[in-house]
Amino acid sequence: MGGLTVALNTALSGLFAHQQAIAATSENIANVNSADFSRREANFFTDAIPNQFAGVSVEIARAGSNRFLQSAGFAAQADAGALNAIADALANVEASLGAPGDNLDFANALNEAYASFAQLSAAPNSIAARAVAIADLDAAFNAFSRTLDAIDSEVSASDARIETQTARANALLENIFILNQIVSDEGGAGDAIDAAVRELSTLLNISVSRADDGRVTVATADGQVLAGPGGFSALSFAGGVSGQIALANVDPETGVVSSAQTDITAVVTAGEIGGLVQVRNSELPVLRAAVANAAQLTADDINNAYALNASVGATGPATTPLIVVANGGFSVNASIAADPAQLAIARPTAGQPGGANDGSGAGAIAALGDAPSAGTAADAVTQIGAASQIAGERRAAAEVFANDLETRRLSESGVNLDEELSNLILFQRAYNANARVIAAVDELYQTVLNIL
């Protein structure tokens, strides 16, 4: 009887082990399309007690991800997140220029204005030609303002986005801390940590280290701990000129954020937050300076030329500027815009009355189409376009790289249906075989009992 009992126990252990394996395979199949799911693997072990029991036991484990691929993937996600933020912001600024051929950008609008002054110089008596020239000049400086406003809006939008994403990063850091407390007891916590870390890596560049029990420590690029088994920190953003990202410890018990902050702006170089910080602290200010410089040079050139012009009947040059610069903005002098007859387009000589609206002064302004300031404006347009294009190309490359790494990582830890099908058949047959052994033992028991 002892031998039959051993056989029964052995078959029973095989039955239970393969039942768990079938359950694990079913879970894999059910999660074939879950992004952060690592497939479950059934590892069988011999489980024997001499002369009593010779069975199997099973351990269901999460398939391990390739650590190199995983950390490379996090870095690639961070780069893609940063470049995505930069490319989006610069594309919005570029949109303020309109499409080539629309002639909405300030360089083309300036050309239109200079062309109108050329026509005015040929028809100096025409009030309509004066009004057109003034309107075109106003449109050109409106185009400058539109692009400057677009840049300023992007800075504001970046600030708001950084605030939002900083709050999201803080929630993820707290979540990682909480999951670290239970990861060794619950299989699903590992997937949740992976998902949190993966999302965090799209927000900022992080380094991740893992303990054997599945707990993770997330740190900044220079090693400052963001979240780990022992606690977590919180990020904060100061807008304005500094655009600083700071880090402070959080008391896990009370949730109170320490007042002692560390400036980590320099190490947050990637992720959406890093990209937004970079674009609002570096990229946009450079473009703004280029556009403002082009507008200022253009305004100076026009005002210098205009200062040599005279109005109808005047004996001296114009005393009011044609382009008014105030609070960083540029506009055509309101009084001249309201009364085009005031536009001084004559060029008096030797103190004689300009008197007669000779259009030479308008021609002198038209000639500014070949001045260096016109080239500077065209260069600023090109600079914006180039910055946007380069950012777009870098984003595309980073996304391809990140996707490739993710696919490779999934190849190791993701679910393959063919593999699961063969495993399922294998486990079902083993389950059936064990069931047949139990039935055979049952028959033997019946036979023995009948003999008795």
Added chain:
Amino acid sequence: MRVSDLGLQQILFQGFQQAQGAAQTRQIQLSSGDEFQTYGEYGADALRLISAEGVVTRANAFETAASAALTRLETQGVGLELIGEAINELRATFSRTLATGNAELLFPDIENAAQRTVAALNVDFGGVFVFGGADGTTPPVTAATLEEIAATPLSSLFNEGDRLNLAVEEGVFIDGGPRASDAASGLFAEFQTFAEAQEALGPFSGNLTDEQRAFLVDAASRLGAISDALIQEQGLSALAQGQAADAVERNARARDLAEIVAADIEDVDIAEALSLLNQDQLAIQASAQALAQATQLSLLNFI
């Protein structure tokens, strides 16, 4: 190497998206006719494109300006011709009067010449008085008849601006033609002299006196000099007309060249874009089919 189903789907989906994006780009290219839709995509060529577009814009403006200048100068040319004819007829009248010794028709002819001259000088084109110099808003000659000319000091006869320069090309100005005073101040002075002579030497009617004959001989000589001065102005006007006509052509050539440069940069090769669109559509179909098969993978059929 094992491949996860989710990874496979992601790869196929990316391929599908790329094919869709490429096809969309081709369709936009074909509908707009432009290679790219943003300055950034043109890269360093954006600067050349903006410069070329600027040249097109300004050359168009200067072409229009030069055409307007040419029209103005041609209108002036007609006016100068009419004045020249009036002077020549006046000289013929003087000669006839001196030959016949009868001045009966002299003053009616002078009156007629004065009125024709005023009409020629006060001609306007498109609301601009072309002999008004830079100020073409009012008729440049304030008198309408010989009597008014005689009664008005020469300095008050003309209401005009400075002699005008016209922009016809980038940085190129040409003479805007004579003002009324440039063309006719000598002639108007002569008209006034006639009126004064009538007062001093008696009315020019019937047979000429010796003093009147001597005056007409001198006046005929002065009219010759006035005619020569007018011919000189006509020559200058013709020169300016030639310059304006040349400027129109040069501006058109500059615009055409700049348009070629811009077109080389921004125009899409339609044949190439159509061919690529065809390829992209095939790629969309292929990747859509592959993606559909991958997403339909299921174990249910085998269980």
